[in-house]
Amino acid sequence: MTDAARPLVLISHQMLSPVQQALEAAGYDVARRWELVPGQADQVRAIVHAGEIPLSHEFLESLPRLGLIANVSVGYDGVDVPWCRARGIEVTHAKGLNADDVADHAIGLLIAGWRNIVAGDAVVRGGGWRDDPRVGNRPGLRGRKLGVMGLGAIGEAVAVRGAALGMEILWWGPREKPQAPWPRAASLTALAQASDILIVACRADETNRKAVDREVLDALGAHGMLVNVARGSIVDEDALIAALKEGRLGRAALDVFETEPTPVARWADVPNTVLTPHSAGGTVDSIPRMVGQALENVRLFIAGEPVMSAV
Amino acid sequence: MTDAARPLVLISHQMLSPVQQALEAAGYDVARRWELVPGQADQVRAIVHAGEIPLSHEFLESLPRLGLIANVSVGYDGVDVPWCRARGIEVTHAKGLNADDVADHAIGLLIAGWRNIVAGDAVVRGGGWRDDPRVGNRPGLRGRKLGVMGLGAIGEAVAVRGAALGMEILWWGPREKPQAPWPRAASLTALAQASDILIVACRADETNRKAVDREVLDALGAHGMLVNVARGSIVDEDALIAALKEGRLGRAALDVFETEPTPVARWADVPNTVLTPHSAGGTVDSIPRMVGQALENVRLFIAGEPVMSAV
Numbered sequence: 001m002t003d004a005a006r007p008l009v010l011i012s013h014q015m016l017s018p019v020q021q022a023l024e025a026a027g028y029d030v031a032r033r034w035e036l037v038p039g040q041a042d043q044v045r046a047i048v049h050a051g052e053i054p055l056s057h058e059f060l061e062s063l064p065r066l067g068l069i070a071n072v073s074v075g076y077d078g079v080d081v082p083w084c085r086a087r088g089i090e091v092t093h094a095k096g097l098n099a100d101d102v103a104d105h106a107i108g109l110l111i112a113g114w115r116n117i118v119a120g121d122a123v124v125r126g127g128g129w130r131d132d133p134r135v136g137n138r139p140g141l142r143g144r145k146l147g148v149m150g151l152g153a154i155g156e157a158v159a160v161r162g163a164a165l166g167m168e169i170l171w172w173g174p175r176e177k178p179q180a181p182w183p184r185a186a187s188l189t190a191l192a193q194a195s196d197i198l199i200v201a202c203r204a205d206e207t208n209r210k211a212v213d214r215e216v217l218d219a220l221g222a223h224g225m226l227v228n229v230a231r232g233s234i235v236d237e238d239a240l241i242a243a244l245k246e247g248r249l250g251r252a253a254l255d256v257f258e259t260e261p262t263p264v265a266r267w268a269d270v271p272n273t274v275l276t277p278h279s280a281g282g283t284v285d286s287i288p289r290m291v292g293q294a295l296e297n298v299r300l301f302i303a304g305e306p307v308m309s310a311v
Numbered sequence: 312m313t314d315a316a317r318p319l320v321l322i323s324h325q326m327l328s329p330v331q332q333a334l335e336a337a338g339y340d341v342a343r344r345w346e347l348v349p350g351q352a353d354q355v356r357a358i359v360h361a362g363e364i365p366l367s368h369e370f371l372e373s374l375p376r377l378g379l380i381a382n383v384s385v386g387y388d389g390v391d392v393p394w395c396r397a398r399g400i401e402v403t404h405a406k407g408l409n410a411d412d413v414a415d416h417a418i419g420l421l422i423a424g425w426r427n428i429v430a431g432d433a434v435v436r437g438g439g440w441r442d443d444p445r446v447g448n449r450p451g452l453r454g455r456k457l458g459v460m461g462l463g464a465i466g467e468a469v470a471v472r473g474a475a476l477g478m479e480i481l482w483w484g485p486r487e488k489p490q491a492p493w494p495r496a497a498s499l500t501a502l503a504q505a506s507d508i509l510i511v512a513c514r515a516d517e518t519n520r521k522a523v524d525r526e527v528l529d530a531l532g533a534h535g536m537l538v539n540v541a542r543g544s545i546v547d548e549d550a551l552i553a554a555l556k557e558g559r560l561g562r563a564a565l566d567v568f569e570t571e572p573t574p575v576a577r578w579a580d581v582p583n584t585v586l587t588p589h590s591a592g593g594t595v596d597s598i599p600r601m602v603g604q605a606l607e608n609v610r611l612f613i614a615g616e617p618v619m620s621a622v
Contacts, residue, residue, distance in 0.1 A: 101451045104476055105426055111419025112428050115594075120587035121429050125579075129572035129588040140412045140594035164475030165415055261440035268436075276431035277440040283426075283451035 007302050008043040010036075010063070013053050016072060019291055023048070026295060028302075046298045051076035051093060052204075052231060052260075057083060068301040070294040074098060074154075074281065076311055077204040077231055092297045095309045096153035098286035103157030105280035106199055106229040107165075109253035110146075113274045114138060114197065114225055142166030147195030149188060149212075150202020150230065151177055158201050170194055173202060188212070192219035197227060204231035214239040217249050225251045229280045232257040244270050255280045318613050319354040321347075321374070324364050327383060330602055334359070337606060339613075357609045362387035362404060363515075363542060363571075368394060379612040381605040385409060385465075385592065387622055388515040388542055402622045403608040407464035409597035414468030416591035417510055417540040418476075420564035421457075424585045425449060425508065425536055453477030458506030460499060460523075461513025461541065462488055469512050481505055484513065499523070503530035508538060515542035525550040528560050536562045540591045543568040555581050566591045 009028045011020060020030045031040040044063045049055065051071040055078055060066060069079055071093040081091050112118050115138055123129050146162040148155045148171040159169045159182055169182040172191040176184065185191035188211060192198050198220050200212060212226065212235040220226060226249065228235055237258040243249035251272035260278055267275060297307045320339045322331060331341045342351040355374045360366065362382040366389055371377060380390055382404040392402050423429050426449055434440050457473040459466045459482040470480045470493060480493040483502040487495065496502035499522060503509050509531050511523060523537065523546040531537060537560065539546055548569040554560035562583035571589055578586060608618045 100453045100477055104422055104452050105428070107476075108419065108422030108426050108428050111415055112423045115416055115419055116590065117416070117419050117423050117585065117587055118429050118432050120590055121585055124573065124586040124588050125575060127575045137590070137593045137595055137598060140596040141415050142411045142596070161472075161475050164472050165418075166411055262435065264436060264438045274428065274432055275435040276428055277435050279427065279431055279448070282448045284448050285451040285453070287448060 007045045008040060009298055010040075010044045010047045012047050012049040012055065016048060016050055019048055019072070019295075022291065022295055023298070026299065028298070046070060046301055048072060048294055048298065049076075049079070052078050054078040055080075060084070060087075060089070068092070068298065068307065070297040070301075070307075071311075072290050072294045074102075074290075075204060075231060077233065079311075081311055090301065090307055091311045092294070092307050092309050093311050094290035094293055097289045097293065098281040098283070099153035099157045101283045101286045102154045102201075102229050102280040103161055105255060105276070106154075106158050106201065106227055107161045109227050109229070109255065109274055109276065109280075110162075110197055110199065110225070111141070113227070113251050113253035113272075114141065118274045143168065144196040145170060145194055147171065147185070147191040147198040148182075149173070149191065149198060149200045149234075151180055151182075151184075152201070152203065154229070155199075155201035158199050167197075174207070189216055189219050192216045192224070195220060195224065197225045200226070200228040200230045200234050202230055202234065204233050208234050210234070210236040210239075212236065212240070214243065217243040220249060222247055223250050225249075225253070227253045229255045232260065232262075241266070241270050244272060318356045319351060320609055321351075321355045321358045323358050323360040323366065327359060327361055330359055330383070330606075333602065333606055334609070337610065339609070357381060357612055359383060359605055359609065360387075360390070363389050365389040366391075371395070371398075371400070379403070379609065379618065381608040381612075381618075382622075383601050383605045385413075385601075386515060386542060388544060390622075392622055401612065401618055403605070403618050403620050404622050405601035405604055406620045408600045408604065409592040409594070410464035410468045412594045412597045413465045413512075413540050413591045414472055416566060416587070417465075417469050417512065417538055418472045420538050420540070420566065420585055420587065420591075421473075421508055421510065421536070422452070422476075424538070424562050424564035424583070425452065429585045454479065455507040456481060456505055458482065458496070458502040458509040459493075460484070460502065460509060460511045460545075462491055462493075462495075463512070463514065465540070466510075466512035469510050473510075478508075485518070500527055500530050503527045503535070506531060506535065508536045511537070511539040511541045511545050513541055513545065515544050519545050521545070521547040521550075523547060523551070525554065528554040531560060533558055534561050536560075536564070538564045540566045543571065543573075552577070552581050555583060 006029045010031045012033050023030050041062050046068040049071050051073040069091045074094050076093050146167040151171045151173050172185040253274040255276045300307050317340045321342045323344050334341050352373050357379040360382050362384040380402045385405050387404050457478040462482045483496040564585040566587045611618050
């Protein structure tokens with residue numbers, strides 16, 4: 001039942017269902033997109049959204065009173081921002097709120113992959129640890145080159161951590177950053193060519209779809225490693241899998257995928273990979289901050305005040 | 312066959328057999344402890360050794376011409392140094408040569424355990440990744456307290472990396488270090504009490520055998536985590552396993568064990584663990600440095616010159 005006096009807020013995906021209670025406690029009625037009741041669409045004023053999930057023009061056009069899409073996430077690649085702006089729909093996100101957590105996870109993936117921590121755990125548990133000669137070990141990290149694609153809040157936090165490991169930092173992004181303390185490569189391919197490990201840490205949009213393609217992966221090379229904590233769309237995943245299988249790329253550690261959850265069978269025969277279920281940014285510390293900011297943006301919008309953290 | 316003109320050097324364990332070629336190239340005859348030929352023991356001048364492996368008094372007494380134990384490793388807990396000194400046997404080790412590599416691995420274990428990287432990899436590969444609500448996530452690391460047991464070269468390198476993750480650093484060791492930039496706890500138990508994560512990074516000796524006992528583990532607590540990259544002997548492993556099984560300790564990530572290789576069955580029912588096969592210090596960068604220093608110490612000793620890096 002929708003009370004006309006209580007604004008109606010839509011939750012766009014069941015992964016966000018824990019937010020419902022907070023919205024109701026704040027005085028809103030809540031609609032659930034996956035259980036939308038007839039008559040609700042006409043009343044939706046705001047959407048609380050996870051930015052990587054596509055919101056089609058058709059669906060948004062079915063919400064005539066919609067004025068705000070408040071992303072709980074940092075990314076908002078599922079939202080056509082210019083199209084929304086043209087229709088007076090504001091879009092907000094969780095800018096920078098989980099940069100530390102994503103960067104920690106990125107460095108964890110880097111070390112876990114490069115230094116065989118996940119593989120070593122399987123060796124110990126599988127009985128494969130023998131008193132063999134101590135040869136065939138992995139390279140260390142000090143002095144190796146860490147390429148950061150995208151020097152935003154997350155990319156900077158990754159670079160600071162990599163520097164503490166003694167790695168040499170390089171980066172590339174489409175815009176110059178004169179204040180950045182690390183050198184910018186001439187192109188993404190040049191960055192991959194110069195890097196031992198390439199970390200994807202940029203925002204996803206139409207300009208960088210499958211930007212990490214066969215050419216970039218071959219530039220990274222047979223001894224190189226790719227880490228992706230940004231979005232699966234930025235990497236040509238078929239090209240990545242082929243490069244790993246053919247030994248043209250050394251290893252990969254991925255928190256994000258072309259489709260999520262990624263199909264189990266897709267990775268069964270792909271060597272030298274560490275895979276986590278899009279968990280880099282979600283900690284018990286960052287999630288309340290991110291949800292809290294989205295709820296505050298809903299409150300500001302309903303009250304007719306300027307929102308915070310517009311995209 | 313032993314050529315009386317060529318000094319005889321003993322390799323103490325088959326894990327060191329790759330060193331044999333370098334020793335022979337340097338002009339020594341090489342004896343292998345696991346295939347000792349009658350008559351060799353009388354001629355052994357030096358041992359190239361992995362310090363964690365016990366060298367019994369009885370065995371050393373069977374080598375009347377022994378004058379040097381050159382450890383390829385940083386640790387030398389298998390060697391009774393005062394006993395050797397009293398008999399004129401010098402002992403050297405690889406002081407500080409792999410501190411960066413061990414610290415990298417320690418931080419990798421810390422993040423892989425705390426942020427569920429190893430567990431997440433199993434979830435993705437096992438088909439357990441579902442579109443569930445994003446709840447039940449782990450805490451982040453910024454602002455959490457990292458206790459470092461032993462502030463030598465490795466402990467310092469761990470502390471620098473932890474600080475780059477935004478963690479608060481504390482430490483404990485038996486000796487004051489007035490130059491240390493981080494506060495020293497009053498005791499090991501006090502350190503564990505104040506820490507979210509305790510990293511064991513000290514040298515093993517008779518004074519700290521099973522120092523991380525039930526009391527220390529309970530002080531670390533149900534939300535705490537233990538990381539050990541030093542030696543298994545420093546932790547009461549039975550107490551550790553009981554604490555993990557009973558939920559009195561949150562999690563553990565271990566590169567070293569009471570016995571190595573550790574029995575597979577010992578860890579089958581122990582939750583929230585990451586286990587690696589004593590691989591923290593062995594990289595293709597550090598191993599040649601460590602072996603090179605041991606070989607140089609053998610050369611100096613045979614030439615009658617002062618050795619480097621005595622313990």
